[in-house]
Amino acid sequence: MRIVVIGSGYVGLVSATCFAEMGHHVVCVDRDAERIARLRDGEVPIHEPGLEPLLLRNHQQGRLHFAQTLRPVLTNIDLCFIAVGTPSAPDGSADTSQVLAVAEELGRWLPQRCVVVNKSTAPVGTAERIERTIARGLTQREAGFTVPVVSNPEFLREGCAVEDFMRPDRVIIGCADDQARQTMEALYAPFLRKQPRLMVMGRREAEMSKYAANAMLATRISFMNEMASLCEQLGVDIEKVRLGVGSDSRIGYDFLYAGCGYGGSCFPKDVRALIHTAQRHGLPSHILQAVEERNTIQKAGLFVKLQQQLGALDGRTIAVWGLAFKPGTDDVREAPALQLIASLLEAGAVVQAHDPVATASVLRCVPAHWLTSGQLVLHAQDPYAVLDDADALVIPTEWKPFRQPDWQRVRGLLRQPVVIDGRNLYDPAQMQALGFHYSSFGRPS
Ligand code: UGA
Secondary structure (H helix, E strand, O other): OOEEOOOOOOOHHHHHHHHHHOEEEEEEEEEOOOHHHHOOOOOOOOOOOOOHHHHHHHOOOOOOEEEOOHHHHOOOOOOOEEEEOOOEOOOEEEEEEEHHHHHHHHHOOOOOOEEEEEOOOOOHHHHHHHHHHHHHHHHOOOOOOOEEEOOOOOOOOOOHHHHHHHHHOEEEEOOOOHHHHHHHHHHHHHHHHHOOOOOEOHHHHHHOOOHHHHHHHHHHHHHHHHHHHHHHHHHHHHHHHHHHOOOOOOOOOOOOOOOOOOOOOOOHHHHHHHHHHHHHOOOOOHHHHHHHHHHHHHHHHHHHHHHHHOOOOOOEEEEEOOOOOOOOOOOOOOHHHHHHHHHHHHHHEEHHHHHHOHHHHHHHHHHHHHHOOOOOOEEOOHHHHOOOOEEEEEEEEOOHHHHHHHHHHHHOOOOOOOOEEEOOOOHHHHHHOOOOEEEEEOOOO
């Protein structure tokens, strides 16, 4: 098939690459000229395991192309995916202006019928709005054909996006057109050979499934974080409780890890958007409000635990291991580490931070004076370099190289043996035996 994918973010780039890998002719379009130029030069703008070799190979073999303008690439296509951002608006709702702007363009330029597929996470009713917007454009220029719009929410996780896309545990197609459904079934058949779980439903149901899935996962995390707080008060170990709870086959082990809260470009935004949708329909969202509030408290937890160990933080030097919102990605959006750093700098501390891949992303998004003032120092290479003369080590992200550090070396470099573990990576008894003042989440210290 001939496919256009609009948007070269995580979802767009991974989808475009994986469709090309299955033999389709794919053009990935982004209005960001610099990003497209870099992609054409073989430079992959995001850190995503396995993406680079796949993308380069498909690009070199002529199945994957990159373009900055939409109109020229729309001729003779079968499918057009929309994978642009739907960021949080100031009121918490999902800002769908980029999606609708794309729909306007498609209405203006599409030269023939094709199936338009929305992959951007967008509120219930968006696929219908896209379809109406395109139809308006087609009518104005008396195009003489119609364009069906499908909702196909994406469930990939950053850090294992290629794997998730190539072997999805399910594909959801929200569809109101029979021919479009057949096209989507044919497209996804090779991805579902092992697990043939393609679900066809209404477009509104597909859109709602995406929000409900993310909200459910965020709820599990916030619930466990609340249990962890209680465990701390009761002298109970949340890690043992997690095993006890997860072993119930109705519950399962996934997404039960307590810690310094969830971040990323999806959970915080999608929970807020769903709360907004509920409120707009006159339904206060008791559970989701609580999920969000618990996460706000949780993200502040690293700072609070540091204060408990060190007292006033003014003039202190704090080492941080891990800046990405989770391992395996260079994405720092809504990362607990960034919130911690902002609080520390405001309190007058100096931060020396290391991340194996995300320091460049931090450089791009933090205020320049954090760096020019010397209050924030970043090291991309050596985790031990940030420990020099620090009063404490904080670990907000569970990158693998942090799992078994050389504790003697850590102990020798730190000014004070304080370790705050945002992801419950270490054994509290062992840390105590090594002479550390150690705090984690939901475990007796
Ligand atoms: C999430 C969903 O897992 C994907 O299915 C979905 O497609 C994606 O959002 C999206 O909407 O695009 P992602 O944001 O990449 O994926 O990351 P997750 O692996 O879900 O982790 C989210 C956050 O929750 C991270 O900060 C992680 O550290 C935290 N987390 C996760 C916990 O605190 N505890 C857990 O048990 C699991």
